[in-house]
Amino acid sequence: MKNLQTANEFDVIIVGGGAAGLSSVLWCDDLGLNAMLIEAGEELGGQLLWTYNQIENHLGATAKSGREMRDRFVKQIQKRKFLLKLSSEICEVNLKIKSVTLKHNEKFTAKSIIIATGIRRRKLNVEGEEKFRNKGIIESGKRDQSFVKGKMAVVVGGGDAAFENALILSETAKSVTLVHRSTNFSARSEFVEKVRQTAKINILTETVVQKITGSKRLEAVELKNLQTDESSKLPIAALLIRIGVEPNTELFRGKLDLDNAAYIKVDSIYETNIKGVFAVGDVANPFAPTLSSAVGMGATAVKAIFNRISS
Ligand SMILES: Cc1cc2nc3c(=O)[nH]c(=O)nc-3n(C[C@H](O)[C@H](O)[C@H](O)COP(=O)(O)OP(=O)(O)OC[C@H]3O[C@@H](n4cnc5c(N)ncnc54)[C@H](O)[C@@H]3O)c2cc1C
Structure with missing residues (x-):
């Protein structure tokens, strides 16, 4: 990834580095938008990092595992221009003025924000669950x-x-x-x-x-x-x-319209109830939560942002 952008103002801030976030970054670079990608984890890939089955239904590429598919996605965006922040915890987000504050008080603003924070597996929340993770x-x-x-x-x-x-x-x-x-x-x-x-x-x-x-x-x-x-x-x-999944939307609760299961509500271009704030991929509860949906949603949101900026 070429970290050429140094200013704290961007066209687009993308939150979440799974398939939807990576597609958004690719389309931003294609359409000449300055983008920043913030990922909470140490690595890009999201759910692909914990997918151990073969992936055979993503048009144009099959993979032995999620990680192999992730490697392909990452390879494709490697030479694109955007600022990447890994292991980055967002302390504060102001969706009205489109600003994001990371730890150490690093503050970034943008014309638009794309939320691509995905989902996580639901826990039992019982005694011993953390202690015996990977120990049985x-x-x-x-x-x-x-x-x-x-x-x-x-x-x-x-x-x-x-x-x-x-x-x-x-x-x-x-x-x-x-x-x-x-x-x-x-x-x-x-x-x-x-x-x-x-x-x-x-x-x-x-x-x-x-x-x-x-x-x-x-x-x-x-x-x-x-x-x-x-x-x-x-x-x-x-x-x-295996008791289901839940969306990573804690950061946006009370700030955006969410559905009953706390997924972000979006319209046909994946814009939320706040103008300029989009939600793509699994966090927006697509009818088919798949790689193809995530990738397509990212492309649509970025194209909508591009059209607005250039009109
Ligand atoms: C076991 C399994 C098998 C699957 N098999 C297939 C298949 O064969 N074919 C197919 O098409 N799909 C498959 N899927 C579904 C597919 O993987 C998902 O639909 C897709 O990966 C969703 O991508 P996403 O970017 O929306 O979200 P995610 O992959 O969930 O990525 C979200 C990212 O956001 C980050 N994040 C969360 N909160 C924050 C925050 N506050 N700040 C910064 N970053 C944050 C997370 O760390 C994560 O990296 C499978 C899923 C699983 C779990």
Whole structure:
């Protein structure tokens, strides 16, 4: 990335360096707009950094993993001109005057802001969840299939991701228990049927995880049956949490119109209720939350900004 821009005023400030943010940066450079990209993480890529499956449905490029696709995206923007701020925490954002303040009081302003902060996996918020992250709490069925070999595992959730991962883990695990808080599953019926037919997978409904326990590594989960109120302990070596995702919109709460699930509301050019502030990618709750949507939304928002600046 060529960090040629040094002034603190930009045409566009882009917040978030996933697919949507990277597409926005590419289009800004193509259309001659001075852009700055702020990424909270140490690396660009967003969800691509925690995608372990093959990507075969992004037109023009397939990849063995999210990271491989990310590398392609980053390679493509490497020679483009924009200011990149990695590991950058935003302390304050003023959407009316389009200003962003980072730690150490670095303040930047722009004509427009593009929010591309994406989503994150929802947590259980129970005791032990942080302590045993990567010490038995696994990230991905695909990536951790060999780790669970011959071991007992629990998958929490009732959607596609939970069912698909239970099936993947059951290929190597001794047994898999799928724990879900209700009796209704949002997973596709073919996944549910397949899980029901897999002898190694046991389903516990109306059950929640209360606590994750162990010494150095995860050793058990404490479960509670919501019907009977009874608690029980299940010894396991691996736990995978797939209870959905939530948008990274804390920074914008009370400042922008959000929907009931806290995603940012946008119009057909991805502009929010504040003129000059756009939201693209998963944070704007696209009908199809995919790489193609994220990339297309970024392009549309930048083109709208360009047209406004040049008219
Ligand atoms: C397991 C998995 C498999 C998938 N498989 C496919 C597939 O096969 N095909 C497909 O098309 N799509 C797939 N997707 C979906 C696709 O990856 C997403 O739709 C896409 O990556 C969304 O990109 P985004 O830029 O909107 O958000 P994200 O990728 O979530 O990026 C948001 C970025 O913003 C940063 N950020 C957040 N808050 C702040 C802040 N306050 N300040 C600065 N930066 C911030 C984050 O650190 C992150 O880097 C998959 C997703 C997952 C999780």
